[in-house]
Structures are given as structure tokens and as C-alpha cells.
Amino acid sequence: xxxxxxxxxxxxxxxxxxxxxxxxxxxxxxxxxxxxxxxxxxxxxxxxxxxxxxxxxxxxxxxxxxxxxxxxxxxxxxxxxxxxxxxxxxxxxxxxxxxxxxxxxxxxxxxxxxxxxxxxxxxxx
Numbered sequence: 001x002x003x004x005x006x007x008x009x010x011x012x013x014x015x016x017x018x019x020x021x022x023x024x025x026x027x028x029x030x031x032x033x034x035x036x037x038x039x040x041x042x043x044x045x046x047x048x049x050x051x052x053x054x055x056x057x058x059x060x061x062x063x064x065x066x067x068x069x070x071x072x073x074x075x076x077x078x079x080x081x082x083x084x085x086x087x088x089x090x091x092x093x094x095x096x097x098x099x100x101x102x103x104x105x106x107x108x109x110x111x112x113x114x115x116x117x118x119x120x121x122x123x124x125x
Contacts, residue, residue: 008119032101099112
């Protein structure tokens with residue numbers, strides 16, 4: 001069993017930056033584990049943001065965050081990060097990390113084996 005724990009959320013003014021972390025406990029990620037970040041704003045459906053394949057450095061982003069957000073991982077710490085720059089009020093949401101043993105396309109549609117509990121990000125104008 002894998003537990004994912006997000007951290008790093010908070011409140012920031014528009015134009016600011018935050019770095020979210022997602023640490024895994026219980027088991028280390030295998031080389032083909034796909035990890036991703038999603039968000040859910042109040043009253044809206046969940047939105048895929050970014051995905052990374054653990055040991056292959058294959059990365060994909062949603063168009064809405066491309067150029068502003070960056071996903072990365074630290075093998076030694078068994079942790080995946082989401083660096084968020086140039087934040088906008090519309091980025092306000094609960095951010096979740098997720099892991100899948102399947103494929104990028106599977107995770108992109110929200111089919112994950114594991115989910116974190118979420119961390120709130122609030123961007124004020």
C-alpha cells in the first residue's frame with residue numbers, strides 16, 4: 001500500500017509562486033510508475049495538470065499550465081514536486097497528486113491507483 005502526502009499549499013498573491021511536494025510512504029516508486037498532479041476548484045470538475053513517468057523523465061502538461069508549472073521528482077526522497085509560477089486567481093483549487101502503475105493516458109483521465117489527500121492553494125488578486 002502506498003500513501004501519498006501533499007504539502008506546500010497556501011495563500012499567495014497573483015504573480016507569486018508555490019512549490020507543492022508529494023511524498024510517498026509504504027513503498028518506493030517503481031521505474032514505470034506514473035505520477036501526476038490534478039486540481040479541483042470549487043464547483044468545477046477535477047483538472048489534469050501534469051504527469052511524469054518516474055524513471056523515464058517523460059513529462060506532459062495540460063495547456064492551461066504549460067510554461068508556468070513544472071513537474072519534477074527526487075528519486076532519493078521518493079517525492080514528486082509541482083513548481084507553480086506566475087500564479088493567477090483562477091489557479092485557486094485543492095491540488096492532488098496521484099500515482100498509477102498503468103500508463104500516462106490512464107492517469108491523465110484520473111484513473112489512479114493512489115491519491116493524496118490534497119492541499120489548498122489560494123491565489124488572491
